[in-house]
Amino acid sequence: MALRQVSVRSSGGDYSSLSAAEAGEQGDLVSLDRQLEILCYAMSDTTAVAVAGSTMDSTRYMHIIVPASDRHDGKWNTSKYSLEVSGAADVLLLDDEYTRVTGLQLSGAGGGSSYVVLNVARDACLVDKCIMRVIDTRNIAVQTSNGGYWGASEIRNSVIYDAVRWGILSSGLTTVRNCTIARSGRDGIVVWGSTCDCTNVASIYNNQEAGGYLDFAESGGTLNLSYCASSDGSADDQGGSGNRVNQPPAFVNESARDYHLTASDTALLDLGISQSSYYTDDGDGQTRSGSWDIGGDEYVAADSGMSASAACAASVSAALTTEIRLAASPACSAACSANLTTGITLSAAAACAASASAELTTSITLGAAASCSAACAAALTTAIDLSASTTCSGQASCNLTTVISLAGQVVCAATTSANITTAISLSASAACSASVAAELTTGSSMSSSASCSASVSAQLTTAIVMSASAACACSVSAALTTGSTLTASATCAASAAAQLTTQIHLAVAATGAASCSAALTTSIVFTASASASCSVSAVLTANAEQLVVAAARNVFYLDDYRRPLVIDRARRIFSFDSKRRALHA
C-alpha cells in the first residue's frame, strides 16, 4: 500500500485550503491501494469542508492531520491550524466511511440553527484531538447520524463547547472516549436514536438554558456510560460503572475555555479507566499512563526545575513557561523548541550551543564571556543585554524592539534583519559589521571610534549622532529627517540619496565626498575648512556661508570675502543677498 501525503499551507503548499485538498484528492483509495494524508499547517482556513465521494476501507483511507508542531495544545490557539466557517454550512461534514481527522480546531459562526460544526454522517470515522466550538447560532456542535453497518464512528480526546443546544447529538452508532463537553445550552450529550457508548467522558456545566436539561441524556436511543463524570446528577442515570455525579472539576481556566486539569482536581483526575488498547495519549499529545483521567486532558505534572551544574542533554519539546534557570557552568546542548517565556538566565561562562527557535520574550541575559553561537530565530522583545566581551555570532532574524545594548568591545557580526525601533546604542570601540536592514527610528547613537561599515538601508529618522572620528562608510539610502549631525573629523563617504531636510551639520574639517542628490532645504551649514565636493541639486535657502552648490550642474562659489561668484551654463547671474543670507538669480 502506498502512502500519499499532501500539504495545506497558506502559501507554498500543495493546496491552500483543506476544501481544495479534498476536492483535488477525491477518489477511490481502495483501487489506488493508497492511504492519503492531508497535512494541514498553521493557518486560518475559512471554507467549509465536506469529505464525500471517495471510496475507503479500514487501511486505505483519507486522514486529515494537523502535525503536532502546528496543532493546538488542548485550548483554542489562533496561531495554529483552524477551520472557522461563518455562514450556512456545516464546518466539517464526514460523508465517507473510514475518514480520519486528527488535531483540527473547528469553529462555526452564524448560518442559522440547522448547521453544525462537525457532522459525522458515515460509519467508522475517527475524530481525534479536535476542538469543536460554537460561536453563536448553531444548535449542535457535533452530530452523528451514521447507520452503523460498517461499525461505530468515534470521537476521542476532544473538547466540545458552547453549543446553543447540544454538545453531541447522537443518532448514529457512536463511541465517545475521553472527551470534555461543556457549556451547551441544553444537554451535553443526547441520544435520539441508535446507540452511543461513552467512556471517560466529562460532561460539565451544560444545561445553560436552565430548562431541565442534562449533562447526559437519553431520548429515544441507548446511552451507555462508564467512567464518565457530570456536574449534575445524570452520569449514573443509565447505570454503568465508575460514573461520577455532581462533580465540580478544577480546570485551569474554565471561563476562558481552558479545560486542562489542575493538580488540585478531585473530580476527574485519575478517575478514568485505561483505554490503552486503543490509544495512549491525550488531547494535546501528552502520554496517558497510570490511572487515566476523565475528559480530554491527562494531567501531567511540570518539571521541578534544573539547578546549578545541571546538564541538560535532553531534547526538550514541552512548554517551559516559568523561571527556567541554567546556573553557572551548565551546558545546554539540547534542542529547545518549547516556549521559554520568563526569566531565562544564562549566566557567566554559560555556553548556549542550542538552537533556540522558541519565543524568548523577557529579560534574556548573556553575561560576560558568554558565547551565543546559536541561531536565534525567535522574537526577542524586551531588555536584551549583551554585556562586555560578549560575542554574538548568531543569526538574529527576529524582532528586537526595545533597549538593545551592545556595550564596549562588543562585536556584533550577526545579520540583523529585524525591526530595531528604540534606543540602539553602539558604544566606544564597538564595531558593527553587520548588515542592518531594519528601521532604526529613535535615539540611535554611534559614539566615538565607532565604525559602521554596514549597509544601512533603513529609515534613520531622529537624532542620529556620529561623533568625532566616527567613520561612516555606509551606503545610506534612507531618509535622515531631523537633527542628524556629522561632527568634526567625521567623514561621510557614503552615497546619500535620501532627503536630508533639517539641521544637517558638516562641522570643522568635515569632508563630504558623498553624492547628495536630495533636497537640502534648511539651515545647511558648511563651516570653516569644510570641503564639499558634492553635487547638490536642491535649493539651499539660508545660512549658506562658506561654499554652496545649487541646482543641476549650476555651480556656485563664495569667494574669501563671501561674495558670490556665479557661473551659470545659461549665463544667468546670481547674487548673494546678505540680509536674507540667500542666493537669488
Next chain:
Amino acid sequence: MCEILVKAVDASHADPIRDQSGCYKRGMPVVIMPDGHPWGREEVPPKFAVLRLPGVSADRVLKYIEPHTQTAGVDRDGNPISKTVRRRKWIIRLDAMPAAHREKIAQSGRLTIASGLYAGAHDATWAQARGYFRNQATGLDEDQDIAAVAASARIG
C-alpha cells in the same frame, strides 16, 4: 478582487447516488480567494482552473460555492434536515466556452473576466462569461450583473 478555484476534471464514485451527491464535477467552483492568492502546487491544470474576477469582491460570489441541497423533512426539534444533492449548486460550463477561452484555460489555467469597475487586461467580460455559470437547481444560466449579485446566502 477575487479568484475562483474551479475543478477542471471529474471525480467519480461507483455508487451513482454518491457519485452525484459527493463528487466534484468539471466546472464546479471549489473555493473563493482574494486577488493574488498564492495558489498551491496542485491547484493548477489539469485538476483545477482559476477564474479571476478582479473587479468583484469575494463576498459577491460566495453563492457559487454553496452546495446544492434539498430539504428532507424536519428533525424532532423542528429544524429542517437538508440533504446534499450535488457538491455545488452552480457549475461553470467550461466546455461550452468559446475555443479561445478553453484554450487559455488549458494552457495557463487562468481566465480573467472583467467585471464591476475593472477595466484592465482581460480575456472575457462578465456579460460574455455569465451565460456559462449555470444554476443546477433551476437549470437557468446566470443573468445578473455581478456587481448586483447579492451575497444573500454566504458560505465559508
